Amino acid sequence: MKKIFLSIIILYFSTLNVTGHVNHYKNFKYLEYELFRNDKLIGFHKYDLLRDKDQLIIKSIVKFDIKKLGIDLYNYYAESEERYKNGKFYSFKSNTNQNKKLKYVKISLNEDSNELIIDGSSYKGPAAAETIIGTWWNHEIVKSKAQISAISGRIIEQKVTFVCKEQIKIGEKTFNTLHFNFKSSDLSLPENKRLNTDIWYEEDTFLWVKAAFDKTGYWEYRIKNYN
Numbered sequence: 176m177k178k179i180f181l182s183i184i185i186l187y188f189s190t191l192n193v194t195g196h197v198n199h200y201k202n203f204k205y206l207e208y209e210l211f212r213n214d215k216l217i218g219f220h221k222y223d224l225l226r227d228k229d230q231l232i233i234k235s236i237v238k239f240d241i242k243k244l245g246i247d248l249y250n251y252y253a254e255s256e257e258r259y260k261n262g263k264f265y266s267f268k269s270n271t272n273q274n275k276k277l278k279y280v281k282i283s284l285n286e287d288s289n290e291l292i293i294d295g296s297s298y299k300g301p302a303a304a305e306t307i308i309g310t311w312w313n314h315e316i317v318k319s320k321a322q323i324s325a326i327s328g329r330i331i332e333q334k335v336t337f338v339c340k341e342q343i344k345i346g347e348k349t350f351n352t353l354h355f356n357f358k359s360s361d362l363s364l365p366e367n368k369r370l371n372t373d374i375w376y377e378e379d380t381f382l383w384v385k386a387a388f389d390k391t392g393y394w395e396y397r398i399k400n401y402n
Contacts, residue, residue, distance in 0.1 A: 280328035295328015
């Protein structure tokens with residue numbers, strides 16, 4: 176039964192296009208997540224989904240601080256803007272202050288060559304148009320062979336595995352979710368550069384509900400508010 180369900184999930188995601196995925200979020204205006212490290216609240220990630228005629232504009236802010244005995248050990252702040260026109264990806268930009276180290280990325284769509292042009296602090300060059308920005312809110316990422324770092328622009332080849340259909344509770348609300356695992360395809364990467372993240376999407380709406388990964392501590396994004 177699990178193999179049959181997995182086949183249905185793979186078939187379903189493989190037949191959807193970019194427009195269909197973005198339009199799943201037409202009723203959402205705001206997404207807010209709490210960020211935990213070792214089960215301690217350290218920050219937030221907020222998305223505003225704005226609409227202007229044929230455009231969908233997603234603006235986000237991420238902020239977290241790691242402290243010990245009242246002393247700041249690590250600070251992180253990032254702002255980004257992602258744009259779609261007629262349901263199709265058009266551009267992305269972000270600026271990040273990662274513990275006083277500045278990083279950036281600008282991505283645009285070259286409509287003539289149908290490829291993405293990346294100008295980032297880790298990578299500058301082209302990418303296939305179907306490569307997804309690693310911002311997690313868009314569930315289209317589950318069928319992509321690679322994602323682009325929303326911090327620095329590096330391209331991360333990935334293997335996505337459907338784990339299970341799972342019911343999870345966050346706060347007072349219970350979600351029926353689809354649980355996926357994302358891993359780096361390139362095993363030659365150093366351990367600290369490899370992707371290994373679990374993502375949960377609500378089954379009916381494809382709302383991003385939760386994310387978890389283990390890297391110098393156990394991190395979780397948990398949805399707090401949405402409308």
